[in-house]
Amino acid sequence: MHLEExxxxxxxxxxxxxxxxxxxxxPYVTAIAVMQGIKAPFVGLIISAVMILAAGxxxxxxxxxxxxxxxxxxxxxxxxPFSYPGEGFFSIGPFTATSEGVLHALSITLKANSxxxxxxxxxxxxxxxxxxxxxxxxxxxxxxxxxxxxFYRYISVIHNEYTCLKKTLTARSFRPAxxxxxxxxYANLIGMLIVRSYERSQRIYKAMLxxxxxxxxxxxxxxxxxxxxxxxxxxxxxITVIIVII
Amino acid sequence: MHISEGVLSPAVLAxxxxxxxxxxxxxxxxxxxxxxxxxxxxxxxFFIVSxxxxxxxxxxxxLIMNGLVGVLLGWMAFPSILVALTLQALVFQYGGFTVLGxxxxxxxxxxxxxxxLFSCAIKRNDNSSLxxxxxxxxxxxxxxxxxxxxxLALVTTGEVFINVAKLIAIAHLPVFIIEGxxxxxxxxxxxxxxxxxxx
Amino acid sequence: MEQGENIIEIEDLNxxxxxxxxxxxxxxxxxxxxxxVGLTGHNGSGKTTFFHLIMGLIKPLSGDIKIFGKSRKDExxxxxxxxxxxxxxxxxxxxxxxxxxxxxxAFGPLNIGMSHDGARAIVKMTCxxxxxxxxxxxxxxxxxxxxxxxxxxxxxIAMNPVCYLLDEPTAGLDxxxxxxxxxxxxxxxxxxxIVTHDRELLKNAVDMVYKIDDCKIIxx
Ligand SMILES: Nc1ncnc2c1ncn2[C@@H]1O[C@H](COP(=O)(O)OP(=O)(O)OP(=O)(O)O)[C@@H](O)[C@H]1O
Ligand SMILES: [Mg+2]
Numbered sequence: 001m002h003l004e005e006x007x008x009x010x011x012x013x014x015x016x017x018x019x020x021x022x023x024x025x026x027p028y029v030t031a032i033a034v035m036q037g038i039k040a041p042f043v044g045l046i047i048s049a050v051m052i053l054a055a056g057x058x059x060x061x062x063x064x065x066x067x068x069x070x071x072x073x074x075x076x077x078x079x080x081p082f083s084y085p086g087e088g089f090f091s092i093g094p095f096t097a098t099s100e101g102v103l104h105a106l107s108i109t110l111k112a113n114s115x116x117x118x119x120x121x122x123x124x125x126x127x128x129x130x131x132x133x134x135x136x137x138x139x140x141x142x143x144x145x146x147x148x149x150x151f152y153r154y155i156s157v158i159h160n161e162y163t164c165l166k167k168t169l170t171a172r173s174f175r176p177a178x179x180x181x182x183x184x185x186y187a188n189l190i191g192m193l194i195v196r197s198y199e200r201s202q203r204i205y206k207a208m209l210x211x212x213x214x215x216x217x218x219x220x221x222x223x224x225x226x227x228x229x230x231x232x233x234x235x236x237x238x239i240t241v242i243i244v245i246i
Numbered sequence: 247m248h249i250s251e252g253v254l255s256p257a258v259l260a261x262x263x264x265x266x267x268x269x270x271x272x273x274x275x276x277x278x279x280x281x282x283x284x285x286x287x288x289x290x291x292f293f294i295v296s297x298x299x300x301x302x303x304x305x306x307x308x309l310i311m312n313g314l315v316g317v318l319l320g321w322m323a324f325p326s327i328l329v330a331l332t333l334q335a336l337v338f339q340y341g342g343f344t345v346l347g348x349x350x351x352x353x354x355x356x357x358x359x360x361x362x363l364f365s366c367a368i369k370r371n372d373n374s375s376l377x378x379x380x381x382x383x384x385x386x387x388x389x390x391x392x393x394x395x396x397x398l399a400l401v402t403t404g405e406v407f408i409n410v411a412k413l414i415a416i417a418h419l420p421v422f423i424i425e426g427x428x429x430x431x432x433x434x435x436x437x438x439x440x441x442x443x444x445x
Numbered sequence: 446m447e448q449g450e451n452i453i454e455i456e457d458l459n460x461x462x463x464x465x466x467x468x469x470x471x472x473x474x475x476x477x478x479x480x481x482v483g484l485t486g487h488n489g490s491g492k493t494t495f496f497h498l499i500m501g502l503i504k505p506l507s508g509d510i511k512i513f514g515k516s517r518k519d520e521x522x523x524x525x526x527x528x529x530x531x532x533x534x535x536x537x538x539x540x541x542x543x544x545x546x547x548x549x550x551a552f553g554p555l556n557i558g559m560s561h562d563g564a565r566a567i568v569k570m571t572c573x574x575x576x577x578x579x580x581x582x583x584x585x586x587x588x589x590x591x592x593x594x595x596x597x598x599x600x601x602i603a604m605n606p607v608c609y610l611l612d613e614p615t616a617g618l619d620x621x622x623x624x625x626x627x628x629x630x631x632x633x634x635x636x637x638x639i640v641t642h643d644r645e646l647l648k649n650a651v652d653m654v655y656k657i658d659d660c661k662i663i664x665x
Pocket of ligand 2: 493535
């Protein structure tokens with residue numbers, strides 16, 4: 001299972017310190033998410049699009065992601081424009097769309113797309129483990145970060161177990177349909193996955209004990225700030241302030 | 247089940263962050279170092295489970311199984327669901343970082359509720375139809391309550407979302423029954439194969 | 446520690462998993478410093494379980510497990526055991542839980558109080574011994590089966606143990622890797638128990654073979 005689709009590369013964004021990524025990303029997307037109107041999200045959309053281009057990642061893949069993200073927003077476009085009282089903007093049959101409604105839907109669309117693009121450009125260009133590592137250095141609870149490490153570590157192992165189980169089902173002519181047999185079969189498969197995961201976790205804990213684990217998690221450090229990291233932080237701080245004041 | 251970026255009001259987003267932070271803190275307190283691997287690997291398992299498509303008529307639905315997560319992990323469902331949603335936001339950009347608080351609370355709070363309401367009945371060994379019924383309710387309540395919280399988040403943001411909210415509620419009806427049924431079968435399976443998991 | 450001194454002495458050990466029938470019935474076994482031992486037995490005879498009992502990961506119903514001349518009963522008694530005896534798990538995925546190879550190898554040394562620089566030096570040295578140089582920064586979950594096996598071995602070696610418990614160490618290794626592994630054993634390890642079904646390995650790497658049979662361990 002390949003989850004880190006954008007992490008490979010050698011652009012400016014790929015080389016940024018992961019700690020800097022969080023420190024700049026969180027205020028930036030928060031500002032976009034909470035600002036009213038369409039000006040702020042519009043600026044955000046342009047900045048995020050520039051970041052995507054600068055990150056030198058496969059634009060086609062990014063567009064595919066954006067399509068998936070915009071499907072639920074399409075549903076909002078069906079309802080929102082017609083839910084506001086006010087000036088008629090256009091009408092379809094008995095329904096009248098108001099300009100307030102259209103602007104609101106547009107604002108949501110701009111916000112969602114700019115935040116998603118920023119996520120891909122800033123966070124998506126790092127290995128997941130190094131992002132999690134950065135969180136330890138940003139004083140996130142070590143227990144939570146270790147939980148994330150282990151959780152991510154075993155996804156591919158369990159995914160393998162799932163595909164094996166699924167194959168044995170298919171080999172024995174199981175065809176999913178809308179009936180109780182299907183649901184019971186899936187339930188057994190899920191139950192099996194849970195049991196195996198539980199048993200594996202018990203073995204993992206034993207392996208930790210064997211290597212002297214006594215309840216505290218060791219942390220290895222290896223980050224250092226570069227000039228470009230500081231320059232990026234300053235630029236992003238400025239952009240965020242602009243988004244807030246316009 | 248999650249809401250996209252850019253929809254909810256700042257107040258709702260902030261409430262989500264605060265409530266989830268409290269839940270996660272509680273869960274981390276309950277999670278002793280020896281249970282961390284268990285919570286982690288079960289989270290990986292539920293992450294894989296959430297990618298399974300279950301056919302319903304011509305369409306298919308994704309499972310959430312938060313009721314079962316709650317029954318198995320109690321308060322530790324909060325950190326478990328937080329890491330899973332964080333990964334989703336990171337690699338698929340479903341949900342997203344600004345709505346992480348709201349989404350974590352919408353999925354995890356029903357899980358903890360299912361834990362308090364049904365785990366006693368599920369753990370009993372004397373009556374397997376009672377166990378199955380309790381498990382069905384845990385699964386159904388998990389999604390049902392999550393859908394309700396989602397509707398609440400939307401409607402608190404603005405009354406203009408009321409129609410969308412209704413649509414979400416209706417769309418979850420089949421999921422409600424399927425989650426209940428699968429949770430019930432799953433618990434019966436666990437009782438047979440690995441009873442200590444439910445103790 | 447002198448050659449010939451007792452490392453493991455087990456007397457009259459009884460064990461059963463909850464709700465299962467007895468797996469070990471008044472089993473006795475001993476291992477001295479310098480002994481290189483093979484352990485066989487059919488699937489499910491309890492080889493892995495036997496190792497877990499020695500490491501204190503599960504507790505016997507009754508009997509005496511004496512390690513380095515001291516009876517071990519509580520969790521705390523086993524802290525010292527785990528620093529000096531290393532267990533290689535049957536499935537390397539159970540053992541490689543850290544994000545990168547480097548962190549995984551360093552996990553044990555850091556736990557027993559070594560400094561970061563010390564741990565890093567050990568990582569480097571161990572990787573050199575096993576021909577794993579260049580793997581330090583690799584993500585453990587993306588290694589191949591054989592690579593995982595070698596790295597989990599490196600993690601065990603990094604503890605510099607007095608005695609190794611190796612649960613099917615060469616399963617999944619190709620000829621080259623198996624040879625490197627054997628060479629490592631010859632050069633650096635003098636006391637170990639290997640669980641294996643591989644006759645070649647038994648011929649090349651051990652001096653005596655034991656078998657779990659009928660809930661006991663017997664010499665063959
Ligand atoms: N956690 C457990 N709970 C209950 N029974 C168990 C547990 N672990 C192992 N067993 C059972 O104990 C027996 C011995 O298992 P063990 O893993 O020690 O065998 P083994 O000799 O290592 O087998 P293999 O050659 O397949 O690795 C088996 O019948 C197994 O089903
Ligand atoms: Mg075994």
